[in-house]
Amino acid sequence: MPKVTFKKNRVLPKDYVLEAEPGKTILEIAQAEGIPIGANCGGVCGCSTCHIYVVKGFDSLDEMEDREEDRLDLGFDVRLNSRLGCQARTSSEDLMVDVTEESLKAFFDENPKIRKHYEATGELLMVPHSH
Ligand code: FES
Numbered sequence: 001m002p003k004v005t006f007k008k009n010r011v012l013p014k015d016y017v018l019e020a021e022p023g024k025t026i027l028e029i030a031q032a033e034g035i036p037i038g039a040n041c042g043g044v045c046g047c048s049t050c051h052i053y054v055v056k057g058f059d060s061l062d063e064m065e066d067r068e069e070d071r072l073d074l075g076f077d078v079r080l081n082s083r084l085g086c087q088a089r090t091s092s093e094d095l096m097v098d099v100t101e102e103s104l105k106a107f108f109d110e111n112p113k114i115r116k117h118y119e120a121t122g123e124l125l126m127v128p129h130s131h
Contacts, residue, residue, distance in 0.1 A: 001021060002020050003019055003094045004020045005095070007055065007097065018033055022091055026083070026097055027050050029090070030097075031128070031130075033128060034125070034126030034127045036103075037085055038107045041086075045086060046071070047071070051078070052100060053082060053100060054095060054096070055097065056096035061083065061088050061095075062089055065087070068083070
């Protein structure tokens with residue numbers, strides 16, 4: 001099974017390496033473990049809050065469809081290795097992913113209890129979310 005590494009960021013205290021079933025989206029993999037990532041539209045390519053940078057393994061992902069490209073255009077600081085987490089599916093190769101600042105902000109807006117706890121204690125509550 002491929003491994004997906006979520007890079008440490010301003011809220012995630014360390015790199016998280018997760019085993020992933022091929023064909024799952026990055027968003028599903030992150031949410032199953034409570035890794036912070038925005039998902040305003042619920043994963044249907046209707047926003048850009050699940051914006052990620054794919055640091056390793058970008059070419060192993062399925063190609064972007066027009067819908068995803070159009071949505072990504074609405075994102076902030078879009079780069080050559082940008083994808084939407086809800087549209088990018090794993091294949092058999094390992095990936096490394098960096099969740100964007102835009103996505104972290106959206107995650108806290110969507111999860112006020114987790115934000116409150118984080119602001120009060122500096123600790124991130126990782127609450128798994130199933131699909
Ligand atoms: S969660 Fe809205 S586009 Fe991915």
